[in-house]
Amino acid sequence: MISPDSTREPQSWGRYPKVKHTQVTPVYWRSEVPDLDGSGPSVLPHAYGRSYGDSCLNENGVSLDVSHLNRFISFDEETGLLCCEAGVSLAEILAVMVPRGWFLPVTPGTKFVSVGGAIANDIHWKNHHAGGTFGCHVERLKLLRSDGQRLTCSLTENPELFAATIGGLGLTGLILWAEFKLKRIVNPYIDVDHIRFSSLQEFFELTAEADQDFVYTVSWVDLLVGGEALCRGIFTRGNHNQDPALARKPLKKHLPLAVPFDLPQFVLNTLTIKSFNELYYHKQLPKRLHRIESYDPFFYPLDGIHDWYRMYGRRGFLQYQFVVPFEGAREAMSDILGRIRRSGAGSFLTVLKEFGTVQSPGMLSFPRPGLTLALDFAYAGEKTLRLLDDLDAMVRHYDGAIYPAKDARMSAVIFQQFYPRWQEFAQYIDPHFSSSFWRRVSQKE
Numbered sequence: 092m093i094s095p096d097s098t099r100e101p102q103s104w105g106r107y108p109k110v111k112h113t114q115v116t117p118v119y120w121r122s123e124v125p126d127l128d129g130s131g132p133s134v135l136p137h138a139y140g141r142s143y144g145d146s147c148l149n150e151n152g153v154s155l156d157v158s159h160l161n162r163f164i165s166f167d168e169e170t171g172l173l174c175c176e177a178g179v180s181l182a183e184i185l186a187v188m189v190p191r192g193w194f195l196p197v198t199p200g201t202k203f204v205s206v207g208g209a210i211a212n213d214i215h216w217k218n219h220h221a222g223g224t225f226g227c228h229v230e231r232l233k234l235l236r237s238d239g240q241r242l243t244c245s246l247t248e249n250p251e252l253f254a255a256t257i258g259g260l261g262l263t264g265l266i267l268w269a270e271f272k273l274k275r276i277v278n279p280y281i282d283v284d285h286i287r288f289s290s291l292q293e294f295f296e297l298t299a300e301a302d303q304d305f306v307y308t309v310s311w312v313d314l315l316v317g318g319e320a321l322c323r324g325i326f327t328r329g330n331h332n333q334d335p336a337l338a339r340k341p342l343k344k345h346l347p348l349a350v351p352f353d354l355p356q357f358v359l360n361t362l363t364i365k366s367f368n369e370l371y372y373h374k375q376l377p378k379r380l381h382r383i384e385s386y387d388p389f390f391y392p393l394d395g396i397h398d399w400y401r402m403y404g405r406r407g408f409l410q411y412q413f414v415v416p417f418e419g420a421r422e423a424m425s426d427i428l429g430r431i432r433r434s435g436a437g438s439f440l441t442v443l444k445e446f447g448t449v450q451s452p453g454m455l456s457f458p459r460p461g462l463t464l465a466l467d468f469a470y471a472g473e474k475t476l477r478l479l480d481d482l483d484a485m486v487r488h489y490d491g492a493i494y495p496a497k498d499a500r501m502s503a504v505i506f507q508q509f510y511p512r513w514q515e516f517a518q519y520i521d522p523h524f525s526s527s528f529w530r531r532v533s534q535k536e
């Protein structure tokens with residue numbers, strides 16, 4: 092049996108939904124993990140709760156706090172192969188490895204995520220077009236199943252379970268450790284261009300131009316401009332700087348800011364978002380700006396503001412990230428952005444990027460070739476849920492999908508259409524593991 096503990100109530104980053112677990116069980120040692128094969132409630136690993144919705148929550152079940160599995164196991168200086176426990180955070184890896192000239196193969200927009208979480212959501216970001224997802228770089232992992240088996244999984248050993256675990260939402264068992272390759276860097280700096288664009292068409296042109304020559308691309312966008320342009324924004328592209336002299340240049344320390352309390356919800360409204368967008372769009376005077384930036388503000392601008400979810404008030408917020416295939420992307424964006432504009436709901440942080448064609452081994456991985464847009468909506472009850480249901484239908488119409496790591500409400504019908512391999516995946520779910528997300532999306536009609 093799992094011994095009871097109640098150190099903290101697990102939450103997700105969006106603070107929606109708010110659920111109660113029957114208990115929280117910390118896992119300290121990979122050699123002495125709790126006996127998972129109880130007849131009691133189901134279990135789900137929870138690391139740093141940087142998933143936005145309910146994929147890291149297990150209402151009325153047990154939450155396994157895996158953040159204590161935070162030890163490095165081995166590192167091969169020749170090949171860059173790192174083996175570490177699954178609770179090690181990307182921030183810890185960067186702190187140890189960047190000074191030695193190594194960087195993560197793929198990182199999301201926050202470094203406060205665990206290796207286990209990066210695998211379970213098969214995370215992606217600025218280099219998807221060049222490097223694929225995190226799962227593309229995992230060579231092996233050790234999975235503990237509730238019957239006590241400890242299985243090594245890779246492309247050649249237990250390959251089906253490996254494919255199910257990459258992007259497997261924590262449902263195939265407890266990942267104890269993983270092995271993946273870091274990449275060499277000359278110094279911790281990035282050569283960056285920030286380019287203002289005034290329409291979606293211009294975004295497409297900048298993307299096509301940057302794809303071959305830049306490892307990292309992403310755009311901040313303002314959706315509230317409307318009209319033929321559809322959006323405007325700032326396109327950012329970058330490569331690791333190659334000057335050995337910069338390896339000795341000390342990194343600037345940025346004191347983190349914090350949002351000290353939940354702001355009232357009226358603070359973020361269409362008017363304040365419009366004003367912010369106007370200021371942000373014009374923050375650089377020239378259309379093109381070249382800079383050398385240290386890796387931290389380049390990859391993790393939001394990590395500079397602790398607890399920023401509080402900006403959305405006590406009711407929390409919902410992230411919505413979708414992808415639509417390039418073919419038809421302009422029409423899809425026109426429809427989707429039109430619906431958002433008509434709703435009067437503004438998104439404060441909106442990010443646009445193209446996904447490339449690098450295929451992940453993950454059975455349920457979200458990224459697929461196309462255009463992806465991530466938005467934040469303050470939770471305003473039924474109105475917000477209705478808007479997102481409408482967006483689901485449009486994304487479905489354009490043959491796209493939405494990202495489970497950011498979801499808290501999509502219906503079973505829509506999930507099963509977005510992820511046609513879900514039943515094949517379900518065969519590999521550990522019988523004693525479950526999540527609030529999975530119970531919702533796997534319901535049969």
Ligand SMILES: Cc1cc2nc3c(=O)[nH]c(=O)nc-3n(C[C@H](O)[C@H](O)[C@H](O)COP(=O)(O)OP(=O)(O)OC[C@H]3O[C@@H](n4cnc5c(N)ncnc54)[C@H](O)[C@@H]3O)c2cc1C
Pocket residue numbers: 104135136137138139140141142143146147157177178198199200201203204205206207208209211212213214215216259260261262264265266267393496
């Ligand atoms: C500011 C911010 C920016 C973000 N940017 C991006 C982005 O650019 N790209 C992107 O892809 N995502 C992004 N995300 C989402 C985030 O990267 C993922 O949700 C990530 O999986 C969170 O990791 P975590 O360690 O906090 O795991 P949790 O959120 O605690 O858990 C996530 C999943 O991993 C499972 N899990 C965790 N540990 C284990 C383990 N040891 N064994 C088995 N399963 C496990 C859990 O059961 C759950 O299903 C962002 C999130 C935030 C808050």
